[in-house]
Amino acid sequence: MRALTDRRPPGPFREGFWRSPLRGPWLTTAIGIVLLAGMVVTAATGFLSHLAYEPDLRGNAIIPADLDLPTPFGWPSSPAYLYAITQGLHVNVGLATIPFLLAKLWSVIPRLFTWPPARSPAHAVERGSIALLVGSSLFELATGVANMQLWYVFDFNFVVAHYYGAVVFVASLAVHLVVKLPTMRRAWRAQRGLAPLRERLADTRPEPPEAQLEPGLVPAAPAPPTMTRRGVLLFAGAGSATLLAGTLGQTVGGPLRATALLAPRRETGTDFPVNKTFRASRIDPRAVSDAVWRLELRGPSGTRRLTRADLLAMQQHDETLPIACVEGWTTTQDWSGVRLRDLAALVGGEDADAVYVVSLQDAILGETSLSGDTVREQRSLLALRVNGRDLPPDHGYPARIMAPAIPGVHQTKWVGRLEFRA
Numbered sequence: 526m527r528a529l530t531d532r533r534p535p536g537p538f539r540e541g542f543w544r545s546p547l548r549g550p551w552l553t554t555a556i557g558i559v560l561l562a563g564m565v566v567t568a569a570t571g572f573l574s575h576l577a578y579e580p581d582l583r584g585n586a587i588i589p590a591d592l593d594l595p596t597p598f599g600w601p602s603s604p605a606y607l608y609a610i611t612q613g614l615h616v617n618v619g620l621a622t623i624p625f626l627l628a629k630l631w632s633v634i635p636r637l638f639t640w641p642p643a644r645s646p647a648h649a650v651e652r653g654s655i656a657l658l659v660g661s662s663l664f665e666l667a668t669g670v671a672n673m674q675l676w677y678v679f680d681f682n683f684v685v686a687h688y689y690g691a692v693v694f695v696a697s698l699a700v701h702l703v704v705k706l707p708t709m710r711r712a713w714r715a716q717r718g719l720a721p722l723r724e725r726l727a728d729t730r731p732e733p734p735e736a737q738l739e740p741g742l743v744p745a746a747p748a749p750p751t752m753t754r755r756g757v758l759l760f761a762g763a764g765s766a767t768l769l770a771g772t773l774g775q776t777v778g779g780p781l782r783a784t785a786l787l788a789p790r791r792e793t794g795t796d797f798p799v800n801k802t803f804r805a806s807r808i809d810p811r812a813v814s815d816a817v818w819r820l821e822l823r824g825p826s827g828t829r830r831l832t833r834a835d836l837l838a839m840q841q842h843d844e845t846l847p848i849a850c851v852e853g854w855t856t857t858q859d860w861s862g863v864r865l866r867d868l869a870a871l872v873g874g875e876d877a878d879a880v881y882v883v884s885l886q887d888a889i890l891g892e893t894s895l896s897g898d899t900v901r902e903q904r905s906l907l908a909l910r911v912n913g914r915d916l917p918p919d920h921g922y923p924a925r926i927m928a929p930a931i932p933g934v935h936q937t938k939w940v941g942r943l944e945f946r947a
Contacts, residue, residue: 549732550712563622570615582894605929609849613776616853624764661694803918824872874945
């Protein structure tokens with residue numbers, strides 16, 4: 526082993542290559558605490574987003590059912606902004622962790638060039654788990670940002686890959702915490718908690734020799750400091766704040782919407798964002814004309830077909846509801862239409878466990894299901910109008926689903942059939 530150590534490759538593998546006096550177990554621990562908080566929120570809300578899709582219902586599962594995690598309880602239909610809150614947290618907190626992840630990688634980069642790469646089988650297993658953790662976290666953030674920006678440079682299904690990447694990340698993070706928690710506690714105590722944050726530049730010194738903690742982080746020949754450890758955390762925090770300022774407005778709306786310069790979906794005038802236009806759906810325009818289009822209702826008592834005029838003749842209800850999309854944007858509009866529970870009653874589906882919704886578009890996302898609780902929720906509509914006008918083609922004319930607390934992808938546009946089933 527000594528002979529192998531003496532034959533270190535040049536460059537970053539040499540002991541004197543990394544010279545920052547700021548690196549050490551305490552700084553890595555401090556950054557890791559902030560990063561861990563953000564990652565826990567991001568992971569938890571990501572799995573909640575998957576639960577909101579209600580994959581146990583027909584047409585909703587994207588992840589193969591035999592590999593999917595179980596969904597022990599249904600997704601509630603109230604409050605109306607539930608999905609907007611959870612997905613908004615997922616996207617914005619996940620985005621805010623990027624500067625801290627980069628800072629964490631910077632703080633431990635000397636250990637990535639440890640020589641020899643594995644000192645023992647146990648050390649090899651530890652480094653393998655770290656490789657999984659770093660790789661999965663970078664994969665999740667990179668693909669998440671690409672999805673937010675609608676930049677699909679990859680050939681795989683984003684939702685499936687992002688889901689399994691999250692499973693790998695959570696498992697490797699749990700292993701990493703078990704292994705490193707004792708080291709983090711000792712480093713925190715050795716530096717007296719937050720004491721290093723109060724140091725001035727002139728007082729900034731390398732951490733004490735830490736062979737018993739994390740060998741290789743503290744430089745053998747440190748250079749003079751050019752910033753404090755407090756400065757490192759503030760620099761990462763400023764990066765997070767900048768990213769949030771460029772995207773948060775697409776989630777919370779109001780005056781902040783104008784500041785969402787990085788948001789791919791922008792509201793223009795009286796219009797509001799869409800993910801798929803009528804043209805992109807490739808629906809024959811004749812299929813949505815009043816002369817041709819019919820809403821087909823199927824339920825325990827039979828089948829009915831209604832024209833748009835029939836629907837407009839029914840009692841109309843007005844609701845202010847959000848569309849919350851997986852990319853993180855939310856828009857709230859005033860909708861008018863027929864309650865789903867009134868349509869269910871026409872075909873004996875008042876007690877249905879779910880409604881299967883079929884769109885006119887020829888795509889997997891044109892078929893989805895809503896739970897029985899959503900059907901019976903009085904705010905759940907088959908919307909016919911928005912903001913006092915007929916639905917524009919891009920927003921689902923002649924009819925679309927609008928229900929509280931569900932993902933935007935389940936607020937199906939260009940609805941052609943509703944099946945109420947026990």
